[in-house]
Amino acid sequence: MSESVVVHPMNPRYRIRPHPGSVLHRRECHAHPGGDCSHLALHHVDGTWSDEERAAHPEWTWNLVYLCRDAAHSCVPACSFVSILSSPVRLCLIFHLSRPVARESSVADKIAYLHASADWDEHWLREPCFQLSADSELLLALNSRQVSLIQSSLSKIGRAYDDMKSSGYLDKLASFFGDVFSSSSAPPRPTSTFGAGFSGYDRLDPDGYDRAGYTMAEGHSSTDWEARTHYQIAYFVELGRIFQIPASLNVAYDPCYSIVDVVVLAALGIRGLTRTDAARPFLRIFTTPTLFYAPGAEQHTVGDAILRTPDSTQLLLQVGDVTWCLEPHEAVDGSGESYEGYPHDLIAAYVLSYKKVAIPAHRIEMKPGEAREAPAGENHLLQWIPVSQREAFEKRRGPAREPDIRMMYLPGGGQMIDD
Ligand SMILES: C[S@@+](CC[C@H](N)C(=O)[O-])C[C@H]1O[C@@H](n2cnc3c(N)ncnc32)[C@H](O)[C@@H]1O
Known part of the structure; x- marks a missing residue:
């Protein structure tokens, strides 16, 4: 089974394995659902996540969705380049994120990072x-x-x-x-x-x-x-x-x-x-x-x-x-x-x-x-x-x-x- 891990670009200890029910797990273009988009990357698009989904994830991941290179969108704040590294067993996504993290890491966040660690x-x-x-x-x-x-x-x-x-x-x-x-x-x-x-x-x-x-x-x-x-x-x-x-x-x-x-x-x-x-x-x-x-x-x-x-x-x-x-x-x-x-x-x-x-x-x-x-x-x-x-x-x-x-x-x- 392949696993997905999402890594914070500025703090590599912040890694999570998104739940299969999460938009972070579904590698589908948010702008063209069901389409066959290539070059997918994660972007921050305000208002895309439900309250329930946000509550279940560390704050820095909120409102990240996959978009293809062709999708027109406006990120808040303006999103920078997002790259995708892949290997046979794991897709590792690194994105540039300029939003400051408002919330201290909670126990739930710490557990998420532990579970996404290489151990x-x-x-x-x-x-x-x-x-x-x-x-x-x-x-x-x-x-x-x-x-x-x-x-x-x-x-x-x-x-x-x-x-x-x-x-x-x-x-x-x-x-x-x-x-x-x-x-x-x-x-x-x-x-x-x-x-x-x-x-x-x-x-x-x-x-x-x-x-x-x-x-x-x-x-x-x-x-x-x-x-x-x-x-x-x-x-x-x-x-x-x-x-x-x-x-x-x-x-x-x-x-x-x-x-x-x-x-x-x-x-x-x-x-x-x-x-x-x-x-x-x-x-x-x-x-x-x-x-x-x-x-x-x-x-x-x-x-x-x-x-x-x-x-x-x-x-x-x-x-x-x-x-x-x-x-x-x-x-x-x-x-x-x-x-x-x-x-x-x-x-x-x-x-x-x-x-x-x-x-x-x-x-x-x-x-x-x-x-x-x-x-x-x-x-x-x-x-x-x-x-x-x-x-x-x-x-x-x-x-x-x-x-x-x-x-x-x-x-x-x-x-x-x-x-
Ligand atoms: C009868 S005890 C069984 C405990 C243990 N599984 C066993 O077999 O001895 C029921 C357990 O279900 C928990 N429980 C009650 N409502 C629940 C719910 N909505 N979801 C999950 N667990 C619940 C109780 O707190 C309790 O620990």
């Missing part, structure tokens, strides 16, 4: 590393408790990874996906991954409320929950390697994420999103083939992904059989359980069209003498809408859109938006 080129060719160097820039603003939580969490994820690898399970998984995606009825091969709801390592808010809601769950200790998180993140790392997804195009979101989780994930080549991350709207609308891995997800999390995806054939779900979403669920208005409404009706439409394949599972001993399926994806299936079913399904679903606002009822009696 992360073709990362799937080397073994993953489950530690972060003590002098990493990402640790600078954190306190010692956070740093130690990050390092201990990484080593636990590493142990889960080693367990799945040493048993031969990861090879089995790679060969399973190899077969699925080489078959004649294969879905599109994912160019990005999205992991939802792995839960996090630093979940208590200032009032002591567990943001993942585990204190309200029965039948699991917090150690059990965390073991599930180690396996799920380790598994997600492997999905990125199997599909050769460039670092930072593996995105993960859980509303309980804190800076600790974002840095843990960054160390593994994953872009973690918090609830308040401005990039979330852009990265949750799946406009290119995306593997959506959501182990132990809530029914709404699966429904929301289906509802948001413009071309439904590009969403590959890796969760338990979605027919589980047809079981009673908590009604959106909090008025008890419902068999109808959202997401029940949406999923009922989905199952009329979907195709599914079972994914091999891995058995582990979570407790001595108690072997069971690893919590990386119990009874998971790969599920998607085949091209031949797209029209019929989207007619039943309607246009892609954001779900209605849902409220979550907190133990202390308050409410917050649940997304």
Whole structure:
């Protein structure tokens, strides 16, 4: 797979690998869409990017679009010469940029630069590393408790990874996906991954409320929950390697994420999103083939992904059989359980069209003498809408859109938006 890297001309440390849904990734002339323009170059054209797209990128890249030599345009400020260097594996674009950068590099920018560094080129060719160097820039603003939580969490994820690898399970998984995606009825091969709801390592808010809601769950200790998180993140790392997804195009979101989780994930080549991350709207609308891995997800999390995806054939779900979403669920208005409404009706439409394949599972001993399926994806299936079913399904679903606002009822009696 070829990768694109965009480099700031005056500071070569500012490099990013644009998301495949970004205009920076689509090498198409902005002035002549669909045309066969040659000599494409990046130019700054004010007002070309949406607010969502800007929020997901470092500021110096905003409003850069490809234009051919023949395109008439006026850059703001006047654009200078832009050159393109290409090699078989990577297209590297260097442009002259006279705009000053107004915003300080945020943590998200720093992570983007780390993931676009040479250390992360073709990362799937080397073994993953489950530690972060003590002098990493990402640790600078954190306190010692956070740093130690990050390092201990990484080593636990590493142990889960080693367990799945040493048993031969990861090879089995790679060969399973190899077969699925080489078959004649294969879905599109994912160019990005999205992991939802792995839960996090630093979940208590200032009032002591567990943001993942585990204190309200029965039948699991917090150690059990965390073991599930180690396996799920380790598994997600492997999905990125199997599909050769460039670092930072593996995105993960859980509303309980804190800076600790974002840095843990960054160390593994994953872009973690918090609830308040401005990039979330852009990265949750799946406009290119995306593997959506959501182990132990809530029914709404699966429904929301289906509802948001413009071309439904590009969403590959890796969760338990979605027919589980047809079981009673908590009604959106909090008025008890419902068999109808959202997401029940949406999923009922989905199952009329979907195709599914079972994914091999891995058995582990979570407790001595108690072997069971690893919590990386119990009874998971790969599920998607085949091209031949797209029209019929989207007619039943309607246009892609954001779900209605849902409220979550907190133990202390308050409410917050649940997304
Ligand atoms: C039932 S727990 C499952 C946690 C873990 N994946 C497991 O299998 O044990 C659901 C997780 O989904 C998260 N979650 C809730 N709403 C979400 C959303 N809209 N998108 C992603 N994750 C969400 C919760 O914070 C929680 O960590």
